[in-house]
Amino acid sequence: MRVVITNPAANPRLCLSEAPRPEPAPDQALIKVEAFSLNAGEVRRAMEATDAYVPGWDFAGVVERAADDGGTPPAGTRVYGFVPQGSWAEYVTASASMIAEIPDGVGAAEAAALPVAAVTALASLQSAGPLLGRRVLITGAAGGVGRYACRLADLAGARVFAVSRRPDLPKRLREDGIAAPTVFTTMAEARQAGRYDVILDGVGGDFLATALAALAPDGVCVSFGNGSGRPAAFDPVDFYRTPGARLQGLWLGNFMTADCSPMLRRLAGLVAEGRLRPPIDDVLPWTDIADAAERLVGQSVDGKLVLTVR
Template sequence: MPPAVSRFRRTSKAEDYSQSRKSNKGEKMLSVVVKKGMDTTFMLEEVGEPIPGPHEAIVSVEAVSLNLGEVRLGIMQMTADTRPGWDFAGTVERSAADGSGPEVGTRVVGFTEGGGWAQRIAIGTRALAELPPAVTVQQAATLPVAGLTALRALAKGGLLLGQKVLINGASGGVGHLACQIASASGAKIVAAIRQDKHCSQAFADGAHEVIVDPSLAAAHQFGPFDLILESVGGVALANALTMLSRQGVCVSYGNSSRDVASVDVSKLYLTGSPRLEAMFLVSEMQHEAPSIGLSRLVRAVEIGQIKPRIEVEAPWEEVDSIAKQLFNRQIAGKAVLNIS
């Protein structure tokens, strides 16, 4: 008699992907969604499970961090039922069908343009970086937007060794990491903050001088600067442009004041050849995979070069309260939510 033929065979990732699309239909999970016309803006609600594309992994999210920009968008601009969330960290639950990226069970950190505040997320593998054992998911969750912004903005200044760097908003999520990265790169740092109580922290992050002046005018005495990181806009940006060295660079990556900057261009061009560069993180990440910068950042955390400052850690059921504290500038540094 012929030998029995097994009815079982190993399925390919492509077949697993096809099966997952079928099995996920109708299944639910929890996610943060935006609500309008209510006392609560950010609310947990059941949504459909993510259905990954061939190049996407499914990540079981364990921690997320909040950024002022996305909170402001949620409160002021996002439509009802939009799912916010840029920063997340967790464990790969299903690897990508095309074979790219980390395997199942790998702890990862990732960046997404929305929907990250959820129990699970389908995310392209180019946006994921593996976590070494020494880095917690809470630390990692602080890194995507703040860390990548700091890293890319500082890179526009070139070699920072011995250079003068002015960092506005040095006590914030981006600023405190930018100070630490610039310090590790050998820069001489002037940190600008809004409140006296954050002075000691700015010095601990590597600042050589600290000013408490939202307008940045007090920084003139320490200039000119080879690199300025600016995200407030208005009069702060106008003053920053008058403090650049002959070939200095001012990187503008935000306008939290929502004010227009009135610039005396003669003070710019008479300096030599300084320049103003605008930076939008999403555009930057189209040219360089987020995984590249995230890998550098988690390595820096692992070896102690940078220490993310988590000011608030709470369960994600408190998302609305924490988000509004951040919006009202009651939180400096990073706020992290743990997902149950």
């Protein structure tokens, strides 16, 4: 089968190659991949790799062979989900806990844009507790996780605030269904505008430090990433003087041992109902993987890039 492989000695560092078709374990289905989307973490790792491997987390496709234990949907079922590695390929294997059926009316590109970004957003918001009427601030709001988090928080009845330097983000958030989003250009500006019951941060560094000082009493900051690649240095006095303020970490890798199918079904259902719009910036053939990866690491993508496997 054809795959995308890292090639540390070449330029570009990502290219199509040949590899054996994966052999599923008894609890895994063999899935023919139709599309996959890119996530910043996996792309950065692939671009910096010193060994050759097949990257990829998200995918959407069709079950070629159901799991021998009968736990997965049958052959011919349209499914989507994510794996720890290897989805940038014509075939991937996945267990029932990491996939869900794609509802009628939802395309492969839409489904492929969901898994890691939307599950991260949903899990982060769920970990913060009820959101109705609460002030929710999302940093890095122009990215995939950020766009999903803004809309999911809005659907849960929160007052949505976002941080992004992208001038067109307010327009895009309104297109996503958020009637009156408030967008700040810096975290400092957001802090000056008030305090927040929930803050979702995937930027890290100075953003996280400022976020901790912007929490309302009993507020929670959920840290799910470190896009800046920098450590956070903050004054603990500003943090612990806020009654009940807390910092919570969330890493999607911990979900790999859990059953993610309920969240995947819920997200796909919201898309099918027209309540959640996957923020797809562009859909490209997977032969454009090198250019697509450069666009993502260059931060010139609004939302998600999806690549189709042909």
